[in-house]
Amino acid sequence: MRELFESTVERLLADICTPEAVLASEGGQWPAALWAAVEDSGFALAAAPESSGGAGASWDDLFPVLLACGRHCAPLPLPEAILCNWLLGCAGLEAVGGPLSVAFDARLTWTDGKLSGRLSGVPWGRHVAHVVALVGDSVVLLATASASAVNAGQNIAGESRDDMSFSDVAPIASAARPASLSADVVLQGGALLRAAQTAGALQAVLAMCTQHATERVQFGKPIGSFQAIGHQIAVLAEQVALATVTAEAACAEFAPLRIASAKVCSAEAAGIAAGIAHAVHGAMGFTHEHRLHLSTRRLWAWRSEFGSASEWSQRIGRLACVGGAAKFWPAITAGEFK
Incomplete structure (x- = not known):
């Protein structure tokens, strides 16, 4: 299943996630045609059980999808929809089609x-049309149309991050x-999404730097042949x-230590990579016309969403x-504290 997902999503996003489409989304335009194409592919429902119309895909199966969303700067909530339908499925609720997002900061x-x-900050x-949140010990599905107020916001990448108010609304x-x-499953799931998306964006940045170098x-030879540039690209x-x-x-x-480690590593890599990428590209990389900023601004935004590196550290x-000294090395080798 993973190989099928990887080949399908790569072809799909490579065709429709153009720099023009991404910039239009940052200007407030909802990419309806792009979402329709993604929804027709069935990826938004993939993590839901087969009994709910999904594919019962695991997070391992869906890793290439999340990676591709980051690599192509997909301007839509496909990762969030995947997480939402997984949460709904875990709670025994029916999967939901259409644009769907998740709320980490739910004060309901x-x-x-x-x-x-x-x-707050709903992607x-x-x-x-719908948003999933954890309220107390309940997984709830709300219609965004029932919100009494929506305050529009953006992250540094120009992606919608909105506050929504509700008053006496039945889910x-x-x-x-x-x-x-766990009680913080939404935080863990969101961190997993952003870690995978960040890895995809980092791959795009590396490809751009390698091509540019x-x-x-300069001075009659490619800049990548200079030791300083070559060293920077190697670090990247x-x-x-x-x-x-x-x-x-x-x-x-899907385990706490692995998710925390992925979030820390991706957040730290984002800062290092963005600095190297713009240094390698020079003044050209700082222009609005060059597509490098589409990826680096997302690196800067995603590294702090669903918890910063310091919080996860x-x-x-x-x-x-809590595990103690005796369990430290076994946890490192096993990838989780038991």
Whole structure:
């Protein structure tokens, strides 16, 4: 299944996620045709159980999809929709088609079976039809049309990050969070998405730097042949490999230590890679016309979403302390504290 997903999503996004489409989205235009093409592919429902119309795909199967979304700067909530339908499926709820997003910062309260409060920083909130959130020990599905107010916002990449208010709204569906999912499953899932997307964007940045260093000629030879430039690109390649491997390991097993490690590695790589990429490209890379900024601005934005590197580093530290010295090395080799 993974190989099929990889080949299909790469062809799809390579054709439709053009720089022009990405820039139009940053200007506030919802890419309806792009979303229709993605929805027809079935990727948004892929993680849902087969009984709900999904494919029952694992996170390992879907890793290439998340990677491709980052590599092509996909201007739509496909990763969020995948996470939402996975959450709904885990809670025994039906999968939902159409534009769908997830709320990490959900400050909602129950009153007589209805919800009131605020969702902050919802990715693509103003454009989606439904949003999934964790309220107490319940997984809830809300219609964005029932929001009493939507305050539009953006991250540094120009992607929609909106605040939504609700007042005495009955959810479309709700169910108890299964015991197999932790209370911060939305945070963990979001961190996994951003780690994989960041790895994809890093791959795109490396490809652009390698091409530029090969084609750009100074003093009669390609700049990549100069030791300083070659060294920078080698460091960049190391960071890309590290971020990709840790994100893939987290998708292979949805576990706290793996997700935390992937988020830390991807966030640190994002800062290093963006600096190297713009140094290699020189003044050309800072222009709006060059597509490098589409990827580097997303690196800067995604590294702090669903928890910063310092926050996830603290989580790793706490996990290590709770496990104690005797469990430290076994946890490193096993990839998880037991």
